[in-house]
Amino acid sequence: DAGITQSPRHKVTETGTPVTLRCHQTENHRYMYWYRQDPGHGLRLIHYSYGVKDTDKGEVSDGYSVSRSKTEDFLLTLESATSSQTSVYFCAICTGTGSYEQYFGPGTRLTVT
Amino acid sequence: DAKTTQPNSMESNEEEPVHLPCNHSTISGTDYIHWYRQLPSQGPEYVIHGLTSNVNNRMASLAIAEDRKSSTLILHRATLRDAAVYYCIQLVNSGGSNYKLTFGKGTLLTVNP
Numbered sequence: 001d002a003g004i005t006q007s008p009r010h011k012v013t014e015t016g017t018p019v020t021l022r023c024h025q026t027e028n029h030r031y032m033y034w035y036r037q038d039p040g041h042g043l044r045l046i047h048y049s050y051g052v053k054d055t056d057k058g059e060v061s062d063g064y065s066v067s068r069s070k071t072e073d074f075l076l077t078l079e080s081a082t083s084s085q086t087s088v089y090f091c092a093i094c095t096g097t098g099s100y101e102q103y104f105g106p107g108t109r110l111t112v113t
Numbered sequence: 114d115a116k117t118t119q120p121n122s123m124e125s126n127e128e129e130p131v132h133l134p135c136n137h138s139t140i141s142g143t144d145y146i147h148w149y150r151q152l153p154s155q156g157p158e159y160v161i162h163g164l165t166s167n168v169n170n171r172m173a174s175l176a177i178a179e180d181r182k183s184s185t186l187i188l189h190r191a192t193l194r195d196a197a198v199y200y201c202i203q204l205v206n207s208g209g210s211n212y213k214l215t216f217g218k219g220t221l222l223t224v225n226p
Contacts, residue, residue, distance in 0.1 A: 035216075
């Protein structure tokens, strides 16, 4: 395993409530990513980080914000959850050098009712 | 976005070789080809990558066409544990040392006992 964990693993929340998902790594990798996976869409990039306090948007960033105050943690926040954000969320890490392969966490299944 | 084309599904028998094709006709000279796989209820897993030459590792082999517009992932002896969705991805530089993976729908590999 690549030393990457996600919490919580499962969460059910109501529309309009804020939700924060946490990705934690023990590899000291520079790059971290948040993806969502929905049936028929594959994985889509939400946000990514290329260092502490350095983040950028992916292809489906609307309704999401991220923060990275230390190398090992990358937080994904849904300020006001909507039913369309029901999904499986994956975090990934990457050294940012060499072949740039990414290593993925186990995922968080989020249901917004 | 860099787009690859893969068959939606393939079927194989246990202990037989499997050749998973991928077309990447828009590839540029510096884009790597990455392969990932996703087992049921898990996050994607890095399999192999290459640029121009054929590559081997403990999981698989990657054969890249001379014009680089296509590649083939080879599993030498399929096992039931190889049943997964296999993603062929063109790794694109999005600026500086920022690289992004763009996942398509992949190929669902079924392995028959």
